[in-house]
């Protein structure tokens with residue numbers, strides 16, 4: 001299982017590089033990488049396991065953050081009573097709203113052990129396409145926090161950190177309506 005020791009931090013150059021597409025059929029290694037990421041998110045959201053293994057509770061994780069520079073990420077977040085949980089390979093944001101949003105409290109990152117203040121502009125709605133772990137094409141229409149998480153994870157695949165998007169001159173600029 002993955003613990004915080006396996007999470008690549010921002011001082012490591014590989015986190016700032018572009019990841020490569022996954023090839024199909026999926027290798028056992030790629031499937032294991034996805035399984036480990038989904039397992040981390042699930043474990044980190046279980047109070048007992050998070051406490052026992054000192055896991056920071058995460059709602060998204062990208063492969064470069066566990067040292068695999070391939071284009072794949074996992075998301076797991078409770079949205080009201082329904083759970084959004086998926087792993088996606090070779091994701092593409094194929095369309096998005098003009099309308100923007102941002103987390104009012106700013107963003108953090110499992111790979112960043114410090115507070116970086118400021119609003120991170122995100123699209124309010126996105127359409128995300130990619131391949132799921134059975135090798136089938138998927139297309140997800142997401143808005144709000146779900147859309148924000150996917151944009152944050154997608155950025156990791158291009159070596160972009162959330163703080164790269166904060167306007168240094170005006171860090172608390174408003175982008176559309178806050179979440």
Ligand SMILES: CC(C)(C)[C@H](NC(=O)Nc1cc(F)cc(F)c1)C(=O)N(CC(=O)NO)CC1CCCC1
Pocket residue numbers: 056057058059060061062065103107108109110111145148149152153156
């Ligand atoms: C870094 C950490 C603070 C643990 C962050 N969690 C998070 O933002 N939780 C959250 C936010 C809400 F707005 C409402 C709510 F219910 C829970 C997170 O998992 N990530 C994942 C990550 O680092 N992926 O690489 C960072 C988030 C920043 C924006 C979306 C994901």
Ligand SMILES: [Zn+2]
Pocket residue numbers: 108109110111152156
């Ligand atoms: Zn992150």
